[in-house]
Each structure stands twice: as structure tokens, then as C-alpha cells.
Amino acid sequence: MDKKLFEILACPLCKGDLSHNREKDELVCRPCGMAFPVRDDIPVMLESEARTLTTDERL
Template identity: 40%
Template sequence: MLNEELLAILACPQCKGPVRLTAQQDGLICDQCRLLYEIRDEIPIMLIDEAKPLDNED
């Protein structure tokens, strides 16, 4: 699980907007860009090239 302080300062690398934790706590979602940034081994992968487009609302 991500530290609340870290989550508060993370931003989408594409639009610089806020991100939110998924319900399963396995990724971060940017609602503005509709992208999912995975969390692997408790590390958020905040790379635009590795982000996955969202098909459905999480």
C-alpha cells in the first residue's frame, strides 16, 4: 500500500493533474487523461509509455 504522503504529492506525468488509487490498490488512475499507472512491488510506475488506457470506469 502506498504511503498517504506519497499519494498526496504524486501527479500524472502527462497532464500534471491528480491521480487516485484504484479500488484494488494496484494502480493509480488519472481521470483527466483516462490512464492507469500500475504499481509494481509497491512502486508506482509513472511512465507515460507504460500507462494503460482505461476502457471502463474503475
């Protein structure tokens, strides 16, 4: 994913910072407990496409 794009993205729910989980190719918002997929280098920032983080992943 493009580094410049990542720098300007924010969580669509809380507007907070995201971290990039390269292993799962997701953008993660720990405060919201959501992970947004990145498909073909394009972040899918829709709540309906996000998955809920497990308790361990939130730490």
C-alpha cells in the same frame, strides 16, 4: 503504497490529481484516461507503462 508519496504524486501527462484503485493497484488519471501501475509499492509513472482506461472506467 505510502500515503505521503501518494499525496505528492501528480499525473505525468497533465499534472492533475490521481486516484488510487486499490483493487487493480493502479494510480488513475481520469482526465487523461490513463492508469499507471504500482509494483511492489512503487508507482511506475511512465506513459509507456500505463494502460488506457475503458469508457466505463473513465466515469
